[in-house]
Each structure stands twice: as C-alpha cells, then as structure tokens.
Amino acid sequence: MGFTVKELLQTEEFEKMTLLCGEKGLNNEIKGVTIIEAPDIVKFINGGELLLTGLYAFKSCTVDEFRGYIYELEKKKISGLVLKRGRVVEQVDDKIALLEEFAEANAIPVFEVPFEISFQAIMCLIMERLFNEEVTQLKYYKTTHDNFMALSLSGDTRTNPVADILDMLDKLIRNPVALFNQNMSCCGTSSEEITEFELLDNVKKYEPGIFTNYRYMRQKGEHVQYIVQIHLNVGVKMYLVITEKVSTFNLMDCIAVESAIVALQYEFSRKFAVSELEKKFQNDILCNILSGKVSSAEELKKSTSLLGIDIDGYYRVLVFGVTNEGKKKKDINEKIRHINLLEEALERQIRDVKIHKELDKVVVVQEVNPDFTQIEQRGQLKEMLERVQSYIEKQNKYLKAKAGAGKVVQGILHLPETYKEANDAFAFADIAGDIAEDGGSQIMLFSDLGIFKLLCQLDDPEQLLEYVPESLQKLYDYKKPQREDLITTLKTYLERNQNLSKTAQDLFMHYKTAAYRIEKIAKITGMDFDNANEMLAVRIGLVVYKMIENYNKRGL
Incomplete structure (x- = not known):
C-alpha cells in the first residue's frame, strides 16, 4: 500500500484538517493530487487523485448542474477531497450536502481546511511523498496546465475569461496578479488595489529557475513585484505583474505563471479572432449605410x-x-x-x-x-x-x-x-x-x-485662388528667401489682432524686427492694415492657400 489518506491526515503540517465525512475511505491510496479550479477539470483526472477545491469553480452553476459534475467525478474513483470555504458560492450549503452524500456513498473522505492554508502547500507535500523533485515539478505543471486549459475551453460560457484566469493564478500563488498592455493600461486584475503599473528605475532581470520563453523582471517599490513580459499570439506586448503581498514568490509559482500565460494567449487569440470577424461584419454594414x-x-x-x-x-x-x-x-x-x-x-x-x-x-x-x-x-x-x-x-x-x-x-x-x-x-x-x-x-x-x-464644394485650386485677395497673392508670389518668414509673421500678426508686442513674443523676436517685417509686407503687397474688410479677406485667403496646399498634397 502506498501513501494513504490516513497518513496525510497524520502529518504535522495538516493537523488542522477536519474530517467531514467518508471515514470508511481513509485507507484509500493517494496516487496523485490536483486542484479543481474549473468545472471541466474532471475530464483530465485519471483516477486515485486527492482533489482540492474551494467550490469556486462551481460558484454560478445550479444544484442540478453540480450533481452532473459529481456524477462524472464518480467514474474517476478519486481517493479523497479537501474542501476550503471562504469564497462566495451560490447555494453553497446545498452543494456541500450533495458532495457529502456522494462521499458517504462511495467511501471517499472529505476534509475541510482553514482558508489560510495554501492548496499549493498541500500539493507540494503530497507530491514530495509520491515523486522526486523533478517529477513533482512536472506533475505540478500538468495540474496547473490542465486547470487553466479547462478554464480556457469553457471561455464561451464566462463573462470575463481573462479575469477568471488571473483570479485562478492569484489563488494558486497567493499573491495578487494583474495584466497590463504595452501602454500600461490595466486589462485585468485579481485585486482592485492593483490597477496601475510602471517600470521602476530599479527593475532588473530575474531568473525564474525554469526553462522559459518569456522575460522575467523584478522591481521593488511599496512591495516587490515580479513582471513577466509576454508577446501574445495577436502581436501585442503585455506585462503580467505579480505583487508579493501575501507569500514569497517561488519556483512553483513560476510554473503556475507559465501555465496561466498559455491560457491567456489562447484566450486573447480567441477574442481577437471573434473581434476581427465582428469588426469586418460591422464595417461592411456601416460602409453601406454611410x-x-x-x-x-x-x-x-x-x-x-x-x-x-x-x-x-x-x-x-x-x-x-x-x-x-x-x-x-x-x-x-x-x-x-x-x-x-x-x-x-x-x-x-x-x-x-x-x-x-x-x-x-x-x-x-x-x-x-x-x-x-x-x-x-x-x-x-x-x-x-x-x-x-x-x-x-x-x-x-x-x-x-x-x-x-x-x-x-x-x-x-x-x-x-x-x-x-x-x-x-x-x-x-x-x-x-x-x-x-x-x-x-x-x-x-x-x-x-x-x-x-x-x-x-470646390476641388479645383484655380477656382479656390479666386477667393484670395490680390494683395496676398503678391506675397505668395514673392520669390525671395524671406517669403516664408513674412507669411508666418502675417499670420501671427492677424491672429494677435495686429498687436506687434504679442506677435514678437510669439515668434521669439525683437519688437523692431516684427515691425520691420509688417512694414515690408505692406510695401510688397500694398495691404492696408487699417481696412477691416481687407484684413478679413486676407484672413480668408490664408486659409484658402492652406486648402490649396492640402489639395496639391493629395494630388488633386
């Protein structure tokens, strides 16, 4: 006989574990361990596992739907079940009663642990008893990967799959996580306290201790933060940020992070494909209407x-x-x-x-x-x-x-x-x-x-030119290097209601230089700056010249 449920109950680390029912199954052999964070994880169970759940994966399902999950569970012949309360779950008492009824009927012991005990710690203890260190890491990767994949595959039934992935990762590593895009806008968070992020001057490269395709960084602000820079399949760079507020970030957490990233890539690829299809569909309709x-x-x-x-x-x-x-x-x-x-x-x-x-x-x-x-x-x-x-x-x-x-x-x-x-x-x-x-x-x-x-209504530069007063046309026809400076000075002078001091200030020049330029413009063009009607025509003409310039740029 291998490692049994009774032996787990006798370990010092889990003396706070309380047996709720299924005492007849205490001698069941534990052949593996997995966390239920998504309803469809049942499909990935081989048999003989000890299951860990807070029932949060079943938070919104009906009691009848929950009965269906238990029916699938019955076929797997699990060794036991560890329950943790504390999250909001609809009809939780009815679901636990149904679970206990199933456990008694099938000699499956059900335990309850305090909310503060980490499921990851339970998993590591069991895996250490069953496997060597390398196999433990592989088994943990498979467990987290299966949970995230089950969550991703049920994305169509969830209102916010990205938030669910981040929430699951939070529970696995016992630290808040958030996702930010390349513009540092928050795309999802497991904690409302973590909605803003910036790379600090003290950010450094971090070696996670595992083979990875992603860039890990570490920085210290109010809390230590671990940042994983990832490129999603849709060509978008993002930052997954883990804030070390509750427990120390470790190797097993990195393994969970890697699995979460795969799930995020899948989810963003799915959302991108659906979004592009919807955009094209709406684009075609709007184009026809407009x-x-x-x-x-x-x-x-x-x-x-x-x-x-x-x-x-x-x-x-x-x-x-x-x-x-x-x-x-x-x-x-x-x-x-x-x-x-x-x-x-x-x-x-x-x-x-x-x-x-x-x-x-x-x-x-x-x-x-x-x-x-x-x-x-x-x-x-x-x-x-x-x-x-x-x-x-x-x-x-x-x-x-x-x-x-x-x-x-x-x-x-x-x-x-x-x-x-x-x-x-x-x-x-x-x-x-x-x-x-x-x-x-x-x-x-x-x-x-x-x-x-x-x-x-006009798209012919020659027709537009008819709306430019002759005096302004003379300035634009002035074939000397000073022309552009004179035009800029004229525009600023009119914008400043013919105030020479403000004109000089705006153009960063001496007052006398501005006055000299205005005198030169008057000499070249014959403009009467005291004639309000002519100044209105000149202002309109300046805009018309800009229109002509735009038409010429477009090749009209």
Whole structure:
C-alpha cells in the first residue's frame, strides 16, 4: 500500500484538517493530487487523485448542474477531497450536502481546511511523498496546465475569461496578479488595489529557475513585484505583474505563471479572432449605410438590428485621423500601424459607438443627446479628442489626432449627410487654428466652418485662388528667401489682432524686427492694415492657400 489518506491526515503540517465525512475511505491510496479550479477539470483526472477545491469553480452553476459534475467525478474513483470555504458560492450549503452524500456513498473522505492554508502547500507535500523533485515539478505543471486549459475551453460560457484566469493564478500563488498592455493600461486584475503599473528605475532581470520563453523582471517599490513580459499570439506586448503581498514568490509559482500565460494567449487569440470577424461584419454594414447604399426600409431595419442601434435615434458622424509630426517621409506600413493604434484608442476611450476603419482614417457613429447645446457638444467632443490623444501619445509622442464632426441628424437614413459634413470638417481640422478662435483646435465641427462650407464644394485650386485677395497673392508670389518668414509673421500678426508686442513674443523676436517685417509686407503687397474688410479677406485667403496646399498634397 502506498501513501494513504490516513497518513496525510497524520502529518504535522495538516493537523488542522477536519474530517467531514467518508471515514470508511481513509485507507484509500493517494496516487496523485490536483486542484479543481474549473468545472471541466474532471475530464483530465485519471483516477486515485486527492482533489482540492474551494467550490469556486462551481460558484454560478445550479444544484442540478453540480450533481452532473459529481456524477462524472464518480467514474474517476478519486481517493479523497479537501474542501476550503471562504469564497462566495451560490447555494453553497446545498452543494456541500450533495458532495457529502456522494462521499458517504462511495467511501471517499472529505476534509475541510482553514482558508489560510495554501492548496499549493498541500500539493507540494503530497507530491514530495509520491515523486522526486523533478517529477513533482512536472506533475505540478500538468495540474496547473490542465486547470487553466479547462478554464480556457469553457471561455464561451464566462463573462470575463481573462479575469477568471488571473483570479485562478492569484489563488494558486497567493499573491495578487494583474495584466497590463504595452501602454500600461490595466486589462485585468485579481485585486482592485492593483490597477496601475510602471517600470521602476530599479527593475532588473530575474531568473525564474525554469526553462522559459518569456522575460522575467523584478522591481521593488511599496512591495516587490515580479513582471513577466509576454508577446501574445495577436502581436501585442503585455506585462503580467505579480505583487508579493501575501507569500514569497517561488519556483512553483513560476510554473503556475507559465501555465496561466498559455491560457491567456489562447484566450486573447480567441477574442481577437471573434473581434476581427465582428469588426469586418460591422464595417461592411456601416460602409453601406454611410455611402447611402442602404435605401429600402426593410434592409435598413435589418442593418440597424444587426448593429444593435436605434433606427430613429439621434446620431453624429465623426471622422478621426492621425498625423506623425516627427516624420516627413510617408511609410504605408507605418501609416497602417498608426491607424490601428487610433482605432484601439477610440475603442478604449469612447464607449457605445460604432467604428468603421478605412485606410487613412477611422469613422465613428455616435448616438447623441439632441437636447445638448452647441457649447456642450463642442466641449464633449474636445474632451473626447483629448482622451484619444493622451492614449496614443503613450506609444508615440509625435502622433497627433485630429477629427471632423458632422451635424446631429435623426434617423440612420440621414447618416450619409453627416458623414459628408464630417469628412469636409476633417479636411479642415489641420487648418482649424486659422479659423477657430482658440487658435489650436484639432477638432472641427462642420457647423463652425461658416463661409468655408461653400469652399468645401470646390476641388479645383484655380477656382479656390479666386477667393484670395490680390494683395496676398503678391506675397505668395514673392520669390525671395524671406517669403516664408513674412507669411508666418502675417499670420501671427492677424491672429494677435495686429498687436506687434504679442506677435514678437510669439515668434521669439525683437519688437523692431516684427515691425520691420509688417512694414515690408505692406510695401510688397500694398495691404492696408487699417481696412477691416481687407484684413478679413486676407484672413480668408490664408486659409484658402492652406486648402490649396492640402489639395496639391493629395494630388488633386
């Protein structure tokens, strides 16, 4: 006879273990040990194991469903069962009563241990009695791997599989764990106290003592933290962070971490595949609606039903783009990466919207409150762009988001109208500072364009040039090196309401230099700076020249 349940009960380490029932099975031989952290782990049991459970794997199932799991367990002829209470489990008393009834009928001893005793410690003790050190590590890896795989395979029935994986790892290693993406945003945590993370200056490489494909690091802040840098199968870099708050992080914990990472990779690959399919499906529907290809009432109802939006709701279309101010040369692959990052930022920072990605921009259909004033809407849009900008800056400080917004319309049928306006406003977003009073806005409402709404209808630079006053054309035709400096000075001078002191201050030059330049501009162009009508025409002309420059860049 090998190591029996009675011998386990007699060990000094587990003298606090209490026998609940199944005394007839104390002589059962223990041939292995495993933890039940996922209902489907029953499928991985060979027979003769001592099972450890807090019943948390069955927290939401009904008593009848629990009876089905026990029926599967009966076929395996386990040696015993160790129970730990303390987690919230629905109908826990009924489930324990059912478990005790099963144990008595099958001569399976059931023990209860205090909540503070680690299941990992029980497993290590038993494995040390059954196997040598190397086999113990392999057996523990198989046990944790089987549990995480069982949890992953039941992902479709769980509301938050990633959180469940982190919660299971927390219980195995008795320390809180959290997952952060490459922008240091929390993607899941087993403790609400651990939602923020940064790599400290004292972070160092850590050798886990096992063969691994991942990079381990260790840093010391308020608590010692172990960080595992992992690359998920979807090409995303993430950090799994273990905070040493309860027990010392050890070799067996590293083994559990490795199994958890495999489960996370599987889960993120599954989520990515489903997400990409949903995105393409929604993309196709939104593309048809925005382009006006959906016209019949029946097709419109079907499309809105599939998108999960109200056919008669109030909507606004926003067009977002991103520019790289640190790089002049265009790289199509880099541009695609930036648009993907922008899409990710919009998904994370703006809730309850529909997103349609194009090659060089991202279109957002947002349901809005029609009672909001124009000031409230503008403030909401500005705050939205700031959140998106903050997100993308964490990855690339040179990236700048910009956006154009169409008017609010009622009914999905009118989305093409607000989409066209959003596109026109988007085209003006990078020159919004020449129009808007704040001078630096990167979000443009079509309703704010004023006279430029008419100019949006023109796509011929020669026609646009007709709206530029002759005096300004002379300055742009000035074929000398000082031309660009003079144009910049003129723009700043008009933005500063013809205040020479503020102009000089903005351009970091002496007051006399600014005055000299304005005099030279007047001499070259014949501008009358005291004529309000002419100055208005010049301001409009400066924006028109910017439009012409944009059209030329696009090859129009």
